[in-house]
Amino acid sequence: MRIVHHPEDALLLAYASGAADEPTALVIATHLALCAECRRTVARAESTGGVLLEDVEPQAMSAGGLDAVMARLNGQEQPKAPQAQGLTPEPLRSYLGGEVTDVNWRHIAGGLADYRIMTRGKSVARLLRARPGTAVYEHTHAGEEVTLIMTGGLSDHTGEYHRGDVQTMTDEYHVPTALPDEDCIVLAVTNAPLRFRKLHAKLFAKLKRF
């Protein structure tokens, strides 16, 4: 798989430092499962965290700290063995309890369905499924939308996106359209409601609490 569109460095760094919210971190981590190049970037950012940790002003632990921890060392269970990867790599699979194709979809409108994974503050992670060739109403974003392609592909005026690719959109109108061959399922995080251009789409989004 050749990934063309990557998250920007600032997002990868926010993931590595721990500053990214959980929905955003889920999109990034799922992209990492599919992208060795970005894994290396995150590893470099984490090395930076390692150096900052090493150089931080140490704070003395309480007198009994070591003994308290030593007393608890027994009975610490070992991590479990992992399972094989299908269409849906970790960490996304654990959040869904299975594959992206098997969630309990909510029908939105002709060819579109969604599945909400989690909300943390203003940040929402969800799966969106578009049947082949389906276009999403023209919309823009008050905040930022980060979208990772899981199956199929989509295109808009910024280019074509396939499995593993990430699209980051802010204040630009776009009409993402699923490519014709198969269902396009994306993992998307938004930190503000979408803004639709046309009135009927606005009313519709309100109705569906999209």
Added chain:
Amino acid sequence: MKTDAPAPATLCAWIEAVARSQDRAAFADLFGHFAPRVKGYLMRLGASGAVAEDLAQEAMLALWRKAGLFDPAKASASTWVFTIARNLRIDAIRRERHPEVDPAELAPEPDRTADDGMVRVEDDARVREAITTLPREQALVIEMSFFADKPHSAIAQELGLPLGTVKSRLRLAMARIRVALGEEG
């Protein structure tokens, strides 16, 4: 680095001793080195002394439990402990998880060198050299990324800069670190 700090290779060896034989003496040495640093890191991020103490203890327990997963070819000891501390902080203070890939699921990658872990051991020194010689404005946004616990948009606001400027400084800083590590884009 403090001159009395153990060498990166020593830290690795201690973790491997914990993984191999539940070596409690090695664990005590790791505690002596890392626990006060994890506590310091958490306090820099705004945790109280008591909360930081508890979480530093939890981080050391996690180190004991996960020592078998430590891979010195992938990360230095300090980097690995940083990720443990980061995840515990997110879990305990933000009540969120830090979603992560499962390394066992990933296709094997060719190592940068087929040697031992020596290259990684030198990496920390290279990264330290790179971040201590960054232009001040780049160093600041890197530091805030790790210690301010804020999205970059909030960091931009605090610095009175456009978000794009903050992002491009981060990109430049990351590029310097990549070059320092001898890795190609």
